[in-house]
Amino acid sequence: MRLHLLSLLVLPLFAAAHTEEQMVLPGAGKEPFEPVVYSGKPLLADLLTIESTASIFFSYARELEISQIFSDPNARSTVLVPTNKAIIALPRKPHEDSHPLDGGVVLSEAEFDAMSKKNVERWVSAHIIPKSPISLGTDGEYETLLSGKNVTFTVAKGDANKPEWTRALLDDSVRLIGMKEASNGVMYLLDGTVKLD
Structure with missing residues (x-):
């Protein structure tokens, strides 16, 4: 009552x-x-929290200090969010090193955790463009938060009546399959991931 x-x-x-x-x-x-x-x-943090198809990406990201950008109302970020399906399809997961260690190398638990965290931070940083909005109506290149890593967008053929982001390809092969606007940026859902190597 x-x-x-x-x-x-x-x-x-x-x-x-x-x-x-x-x-x-x-x-x-x-x-x-x-x-x-x-x-x-x-905020971007709110969108990532409720987007069930992006739960693996957000699970990796929220363990990092960099994730504070998602809650910062003054930040303007474009977040390229791989779907759970895209992450599961990766041959090597974001926490794994891109170059496997030699069979005889033994790491302590602390060393393994530090290496995994560094790998995840690199991977998540490569999926964040510290600028929003960005133009997807023309070909363009944008810096990510990962030092030295840029991503490119090209315009593919498609229905001109649909939003420009539906025709954009990330790095010539990854499709943008969803878009959500936040007060502090934009989140694009991807059917793939940003490649680091």
């Missing part, structure tokens, strides 16, 4: 906020009483 009464009091407050309006959430800021203004669009 109490829960029902509470929902009658709280739900009208949320229903009154139109998605394009700003809603102030009291006490949710950094200081005890500083309000946070909600712009109506979720």
Whole structure:
């Protein structure tokens, strides 16, 4: 009964906020009483949390310090998110080294963990362009957060009435199969991954 009464009091407050309006959430800021203004669009972190087809990518990413960019309302990022299916199809997983160690090399658990974390950080960084929005209507090259790694987009033939991102190919072979806008960037779902080597 109490829960029902509470929902009658709280739900009208949320229903009154139109998605394009700003809603102030009291006490949710950094200081005890500083309000946070909600712009109506979720953050990249929110989109990645609810995107079930991207759960493996987000699982790798959220263990890294770099994932803070997804929650930063002031950042502008383009995130290239491989689907779970694309990651599962990889011959070597993101945490594995691209060049296998010799059979006689023995690593301690700490060394193995450090190497795995470094590999994951390189892989995730290669999937983040520190700029948003980007133009996918013409061929272009963009730097990723992985130093020295650029990705290219080319425009393939397709229906000119559809959004430009539907015709873009990443590195000449990977298709963009979905797009979601956030308040701090854009997330593109990929049917493949960014190649490091």
